[in-house]
Amino acid sequence: MPKVTETVLEIDLDSLAHNYNFLRSKLNPTTKFMAVVKAFAYGSEAPATAIKLEKLGVDYLAVAYANEGIALRNGGIKTPILVLHPLAANFASIIDYGLEPSIYSIKILLEFLEVANSMNQKDYPIHLKFNTGLNRLGFGENDLELVSDHLLKATDVRVVSAFSHLAASEDKSERAFTLDQIAIYETIFHKLGGNLGYVPMKHILNTSGIINYPEAQFNMVRSGIGLYGYGNEPSVDAHLKPMATLKTLISQLHRIGTHESVGYNRAYLSDKPRVTATLPLGHADGIGRHYGNGNTFVSINGQKAPIIGNVCMDMIMVDVTEIDCQEGDEVIVFGHHPTAEEFAFTAQTISYELLSGISQRVKRVIIGK
Ligand SMILES: *Cc1c(COP(=O)(O)O)cnc(C)c1O
Numbered sequence: 273m274p275k276v277t278e279t280v281l282e283i284d285l286d287s288l289a290h291n292y293n294f295l296r297s298k299l300n301p302t303t304k305f306m307a308v309v310k311a312f313a314y315g316s317e318a319p320a321t322a323i324k325l326e327k328l329g330v331d332y333l334a335v336a337y338a339n340e341g342i343a344l345r346n347g348g349i350k351t352p353i354l355v356l357h358p359l360a361a362n363f364a365s366i367i368d369y370g371l372e373p374s375i376y377s378i379k380i381l382l383e384f385l386e387v388a389n390s391m392n393q394k395d396y397p398i399h400l401k402f403n404t405g406l407n408r409l410g411f412g413e414n415d416l417e418l419v420s421d422h423l424l425k426a427t428d429v430r431v432v433s434a435f436s437h438l439a440a441s442e443d444k445s446e447r448a449f450t451l452d453q454i455a456i457y458e459t460i461f462h463k464l465g466g467n468l469g470y471v472p473m474k475h476i477l478n479t480s481g482i483i484n485y486p487e488a489q490f491n492m493v494r495s496g497i498g499l500y501g502y503g504n505e506p507s508v509d510a511h512l513k514p515m516a517t518l519k520t521l522i523s524q525l526h527r528i529g530t531h532e533s534v535g536y537n538r539a540y541l542s543d544k545p546r547v548t549a550t551l552p553l554g555h556a557d558g559i560g561r562h563y564g565n566g567n568t569f570v571s572i573n574g575q576k577a578p579i580i581g582n583v584c585m586d587m588i589m590v591d592v593t594e595i596d597c598q599e600g601d602e603v604i605v606f607g608h609h610p611t612a613e614e615f616a617f618t619a620q621t622i623s624y625e626l627l628s629g630i631s632q633r634v635k636r637v638i639i640g641k
Contacts (some may be wrong), residue, residue, distance in 0.1 A: 276602045279520040279553045279634055283316045285324045286640035287513035291499050292328050294511050298482050303489045306332035306354065306475070308496030310340060315558070315627040316500065316516050317636045319347030324641075325499070326351050334494055338362035341371040354399055357409060363387040367396065372432065376401040376409040381422055388428035395430040400464070400472070404456040405449065406439040413460050420467035433473035433492070434464050442480035442504035454488045480504045502613055502623040509613065516627060517607025518634070522549040522572070522599050525592070534589050535581030539565055546593045549577065551603055554586045558629040559605065562619040564588070569618075571604040572597050 296305065307330045313321035322333055322344050334354040335341045341353045342365060358366055358373040360383040366373050367388065375381045375398050388396050400419065403410030411419055423431060436457040440446035457476050465471045474490035479498035481488065483505075497504065501514035526534075526548045534540040534548055549572070555561055564583040569576040570590055577590035590603075606615040606626070616626040 276519045276521050279518070279551075279557065280637045281316065281630055281634050282517040282519060282607070282637050282639055283320065284513070284515055284517070284640045285320070285638060287501060287515045288321065288324055288499060289328055289640075291501055291512050291515065292325065292330070295479070295482055295493075295495055295498050298486055299489055299493065304331035304473070304475075304492035306330070306334050306492055306494040307499055308334045308478075308494055309344070310334065310336040310356065310496070311628040312340075312632075314496060314500045314516075314624065315630040317638065318344060319349070320636075320638050321515075322347065322349050322351070331492065334496075338366050338369075338371060341366070342369050345369045345371070352397070356401075358384075360384075360387075364391065367391050367393060372397045372399060374399045374401045374409075374435075376403075376411065378411075378415060378418060378422075381419065385422065385426050385428060388426075393428045396428055397432040398429045399432055400434040402434060402436045402457060402460050404436045404453040404460070404476075406437050406453075408437070410436065413456070413463075416460065416463055416467065420464065423468060431468060431470075431472045433475060434461055435473075435475045435494075436460075438476060438478060438481050438485075441478055441484055444484075447484075450485065454485065480508075483508055497624060500623075500627060502611070502627075509611070514607050514611055516612070516630075518553075518605040518630065519607070520551050520553050520603045520605060522592075522597060522601050522603060523552050523587075524550045525597075525599055526550070533581075536584060537582060540581035540589070546591060548580065548589050549592045549597065549603075551588050551590060552586070553605070553634070554584045554588055556585045556631060557634050558626070558631045559583055559588060560619070560629070562621070563615075567618050568615055569610065570606075571609055572601060577603075 307325045309318050309322050312318045332352050336357050353371050355371050356374050401410040475492040477493040479495045482493050501512045503509050532542050561583045566578050569578045575595045577592050580591050606612045612623040612626050616623050
């Protein structure tokens with residue numbers, strides 16, 4: 273590995289392949305795999321990740337918003353792309369770029385039908401999203417008749433899949449609720465098929481769903497976080513490899529005396545002579561202020577260096593009093609140790625937020641192939 277000379281997010285495509293193969297091994301051979309690459313592939317690098325996933329043979333990709341799908345098409349991606357949360361303003365470009373919208377309300381359905389019609393579409397692929405308890409996006413069971421009526425009249429579109437999303441698939445204590453969601457979904461799906469006269473694809477599981485409810489894998493699963501190396505519980509994490517490692521280096525060391533302060537608002541005060549290291553990344557890079565003031569540590573030469581004082585926009589300071597280190601030494605912010613899950617946990621957040629929040633200022637470096 274070349275020496276780190278600036279802050280980089282290293283993206284290991286071999287780890288991505290490992291995680292994909294692990295998740296696949298939990299599924300029946302005929303179950304399709306939708307890889308969720310929204311938010312720059314959970315803060316990594318969407319086109320490179322999607323190209324690798326395409327080579328690995330994923331059946332579908334999913335993004336949250338239309339512009340993310342357009343970026344993938346511009347990157348040469350040919351795999352079908354589901355847009356999970358399209359907005360009406362983007363329907364024309366969704367069709368132009370061959371993206372497949374998730375249709376989640378009567379209003380959105382009518383707006384999409386109008387655009388599809390005005391663009392002379394026939395059997396344009398759409399997906400129907402049903403709300404079974406998350407109460408975020410989706411039709412309710414009461415909308416079924418109206419949705420079916422509109423769809424039976426329309427030749428512009430064809431329903432490729434009808435899906436739902438679990439609220440607490442990682443939460444063992446919510447097992448009864450989750451099984452209920454799956455049962456509600458099955459009822460809705462059955463009625464919809466009867467109304468339409470054909471059977472779309474059926475999918476409800478995210479990563480933790482694959483692990484905890486494999487019996488509900490139906491025709492396809494949608495996995496995001498697992499592909500990036502996190503499984504929402506240690507026993508799953510043990511089989512996965514973090515795809516992204518955030519690395520930086522020590523810019524400067526300071527030797528401070530007793531009762532000296534470090535950083536803005538003098539938030540850290542030394543209790544004894546200490547050595548601090550200044551690192552070239554801050555909250556503008558996605559390491560928020562909640563990681564400061566001793567909450568979280570980074571790893572330097574295999575040892576824990578706590579973040580001290582307030583996180584600045586472009587820098588953080590860590591305590592290296594007990595660590596044998598030099599200016600220019602490599603620093604692991606998160607990756608294999610600490611993992612993004614461990615790092616996030618110290619500030620009461622989750623790997624999803626930490627990973628997807630690494631800002632575009634941080635250079636992405638792809639390793640593996
Ligand atoms: C983000 C998302 C997923 C992926 O969830 P993971 O927990 O990352 O596997 C799946 N489905 C929908 C609807 C999503 O919004």
